[in-house]
Amino acid sequence: MKALVWHGTADIRCESVPDPRIEDDRDAIVRVTTCAICGSDLHLYDHFMPGMEKGDIMGHEFMGEVMEVGSGAKSALKVGERIVVPFTIICGQCDQCRRGNFSVCERSNRNKAIADKVFGHATAGLFGYTHLTGGYPGGQAEYVRVPFADKTHIKVPSGLTDEQVLFLGDIFPTGWQAAVQCDIEPTDTVAIWGCGPVGQMAIRSAILLGARQVVAIDCVPERLSMARAGGATTIDFREESVVERLNALTDGKGPEKCIDAVGLEAHATATLDSIYDRAKQAVMAETDRPHVLREMIYVCRPAGTLSVPGVYGGLIDKLPFGALMNKGLTVRTGQTHVNRWTDDLVRRIEEGQIDPSFVITHSVGLERGPEMYKTFRDKKDNCIKVVLKP
Known part of the structure; x- marks a missing residue:
């Protein structure tokens, strides 16, 4: 599959990488239909954040169609459903998740030992971010593996476009x-x-x-x-x-x-x-x-x-x-407790109180991602928000 890959400071490339696969029974594989470049991606692009490694797949604001579901997630997700994927990976079972403090989930950061040393206590795993937050491959790609997919998702109501709901995953x-x-x-x-x-x-x-x-x-x-x-x-x-x-x-x-x-x-x-x-x-x-x-x-x-x-x-x-x-x-x-807010925000979108797509200024194919990182970073071409279509 194609994905945007980090190679160093201001060096993002669109490359062929291995397709993701189910690794745990709570996983799902999602075909990405729409993703975006986030302002916090620029901190990685400029290499201000520690813990990036050459070959990391970028992106934490994405959505798509469920293609495959692990046995432990089949009660929550079905093949063919449209979902937005929150940037915070949540188990839904730990003490913090039960309290609604999803961005500090106690189980989803697979590099907990490293994060404990840096922060005192680890925070949640995040998609497409540094190895301090788990080093999970991101969603600026054609496909993505979603861990804890039975909890880490937002179902998209029928009748709403990708552009209307995409930003429920982060901004x-x-x-x-x-x-x-x-x-x-x-x-x-x-x-x-x-x-x-x-x-x-x-x-x-x-x-x-x-x-x-x-x-x-x-x-x-x-x-x-x-x-x-x-x-x-x-x-x-x-x-x-x-x-x-x-x-x-x-x-x-x-x-x-x-x-x-x-x-x-x-x-x-x-x-x-x-x-x-x-x-x-x-x-x-x-x-x-x-x-x-x-x-x-x-x-x-x-x-x-x-x-x-x-x-x-x-x-x-x-x-x-x-x-x-x-x-x-x-x-x-704090990082955002995404799933704490999304039921209310979906309702507000459906009722017409707000259409988050107003912020989009550029919509291009995934292959143009590397040039759009620079355009977004340098605030060129009146760029405020970039949407990518894999």
Whole structure:
């Protein structure tokens, strides 16, 4: 089969690889009909995340048709069914899964011993990500093996297109969880840093959850335009001070809720801290760039909440923890507990409250994946979200 394969920094290739096969009775084999490039795939493309190995198959946002089902999954899945596959692999039986904390499933990370050493305790296995999260082959391929398939799936209602439901596997529930973690009240201003795909979903989620005002921060014109179309007030951080504008929009009090939809590759316009971070990265004294985290801590209203769906991979420096503590801020983070949210989100799609396909700007064949990684990373051709068709 054909798949997008990681060979090193900025080196993704479309290659022939062995077809997947059933390895456990809870497995299923899925023929991928649609997949996507996610912003967190770019952290792998740029090699900011540790644990990648040459030959790894990319992709964790995908869906398709069930082609083969192991004996232990036949009660839950049937050949021919359409499913979206969450990026988090879940057993559905461990203590964390029973609590709905699916992204920290205790059984699905097959490299648990390595992850325990790095994180203290392992998190769930993820498709198409690093070997710290199991090293599972991803879904930017013609076929994929789905472990624990009796639990790791979302069935697609008839009448909905791939494009309407594809993002249930990651960015839609990620943006939704980011907003839910804020405990939004009708009087709240929610500020969202980053208007990429997750930021766009967070904007619409915050509005659906009843925020009084949503403010979106970015510097890319087409992303800001899409944010405005979704109901947000926008700030171009290259044109004006984020802190000053947020204070002006909140009568000097700051937003009650702040969402970091950027993560470890934050960009800033020649601020002292961004220069510092890039210098530290260059000598491998810091892995991640936390400019957005620092800014959120500074501008957030005392007793407010910081929600962090943006991916961080390692070590950050000069975090103003004194301000965080003294202002009494609550910080909520984590990979997404996808299956906790999807029943509700499927209903909202069916009822027409939201059509997640709005975010798609490019749809191409799988063979064009390598060039689209670069287009997406470099924000060329007005690219916001890339869908691939194997």
